[in-house]
Amino acid sequence: MTAEPHTSRLRRPDRLRREALFLQMCRIRCTEEAIGRLWHDGRVSGEMHLGIGEEAAVAGVVAHLGDGDALALDYRSTPALVARGVDVTALLLEVLGAPGGLCGGVAGHMHLMSRPHLAAASGIVGAPAPLACGFGLAARSAGAGHVAVAFFGDGAVNEGMVMESLNLAVAWRLPVVFVCKDNRWAVTTRSAALTGGGLQRRLAAFGMPVARVDGRDVTRVDRAAGRAVALARAGHGPSVLLVSCPRLEGHFLGDPLVRLTSTLQALVPEVRPLVGQLRAQPGAPAAQRLRALLAISTRAARAGMERPGWGQDPLPRAASRLARDVADELARRARAEVDRALDDALAMAGAHA
Ligand SMILES: Cc1ncc(C[n+]2csc(CCOP(=O)(O)OP(=O)(O)O)c2C)c(N)n1
Incomplete structure (x- = not known):
């Protein structure tokens, strides 16, 4: 890992940029945790998919968007x-x-949209890719230099509509940035088990730049996204960011991680008691299960297995690059904002119940 400059030696704009990105990451984490609490309290119907672990991948990209971008x-x-x-x-x-x-x-949590932000979500795996092409085509026709960003997972890359979208975006030189959040899992299946060839080479074969980025490092994501968005804005067409990020909660809230822990137990017998501990707390939030997950991860790595991504939380890494009091203050500010929003939402929902 390259040594980072001490924060006091950073140029002021760089320092402010890091602070702004960290604040966004904290706002995201606090919101995800608030949603998690609502779900665990039984106030939300259906499954819940959180993006805990994706804070750096998301904040670093979205920081480059402005009015008119989708x-x-x-x-x-x-x-x-x-x-x-x-x-x-x-x-x-x-x-x-x-x-x-x-x-x-x-809408529920899977089909959220905000018209003023030109933002729309879908529960259909892969759907963000064609949607972004549509946004991109509209942006190019309007000619105002706007761009569209699509976020999807590594499992989604095997969907036909994603490959058609990648192709069309290149053929039509659309101002689109495709962000593939690579957590190496598609629900309970290792993505590698259903992905032919190398993902990076496959994506590059469409004829556009592909940057592989450590999605736990918000500074790196920020830089790579800056280059990709600038290319699209300047009319140089689409590109892909292949961003690795951990999946700290499993596929959905309360995911018992059965498939994953079963495989590990078969391969590394020493983890059996730890898996037992983990299974004894089904549905507990990741923070509560993290100790067991980390211990399992360490033993698996000691046994020569690839270390699973748990515990590689992007937030402490981003905080460590700021002065301690600044990081604490930004985290406190984000927590206060989201706590207020949660109180307001509960009061308003109660009033409508
Ligand atoms: C078209 C379609 N096929 C299958 C599903 C069921 N499904 C939901 S999530 C998922 C896995 C997606 O994995 P990935 O794209 O890696 O995203 P992640 O949840 O890991 O971020 C599947 C197969 C779906 N929602 N839509």
């Missing part, structure tokens, strides 16, 4: 909507299914 999102859309400036109370009300929600309480 966002096509998957079912882990709340992080990008928060970073884009969607009102957190409206978002929480929507998750609660309340009439004052972002979409009148009828």
Whole structure:
């Protein structure tokens, strides 16, 4: 890992940029945790897919968007909507299914949209890619230098519509940035088990730049996204960011991680008691399960297995690059904003119950 400059030696704009990105990451994390609490309290119907672990990947990209730019999102859309400036109370009300929600309480967490932000999510795996092409075509026709960003997972890359979209975006030189959040899992299946060839080479074969980025490092994501968005804005067409990021909660909230832990148990017998501990707390939030997950991960790595991505939380890394008091203050500010939004949302949802 390259040594980072001490924060006091950073140029002021760089320092302010890091602070702004960290604040966004904290706002995202606090919102995701608030949604998690609502779900665990039984106030949200259906499954819940959070983007905990994707904060750096999302904040670093969305920081480059402005008015008139569009966002096509998957079912882990709340992080990008928060970073884009969607009102957190409206978002929480929507998750609660309340009439004052972002979409009148009828969208649920998988189909959120915000017209003023040109942002729309879909529960259909891969759908953000064609949606972004549509946004991109409209932006190119309007000629105002706007861009569209699509976020989707590594499992989605095997969807036919994603490959058609990548092809069309190159053929029509659309101002689109495709962001593939690579967590190496598609629900309970290792993505490698259903992906032919190398992902990076496959994406590059469409004839556009592909940057592989460590998605736990917001500074690197920020830089790579800056280059990709600038290319699209200047009319040089699409590109791909292949951003690795951890999946800290499993596929959905309460994911018992059965498939994953079964495989590990078979390969590394020493982890059996730890898996037992983990299974004894089904549905507990990741923070509570992290100790067991980390211990399993360490033993698996000691046994020569590839270390799973748990515990590689992007937030502490971003915080460590700021002065301690600044990081604490930004985290406190984000927590206060989201706590207020949660109180407001609960009061308003209660009033409508
Ligand atoms: C077209 C379609 N096929 C299958 C599903 C069921 N499904 C939901 S999420 C998912 C896996 C997606 O994996 P990935 O794209 O890597 O995203 P992640 O959830 O890991 O971020 C599948 C197969 C779906 N929602 N839509």
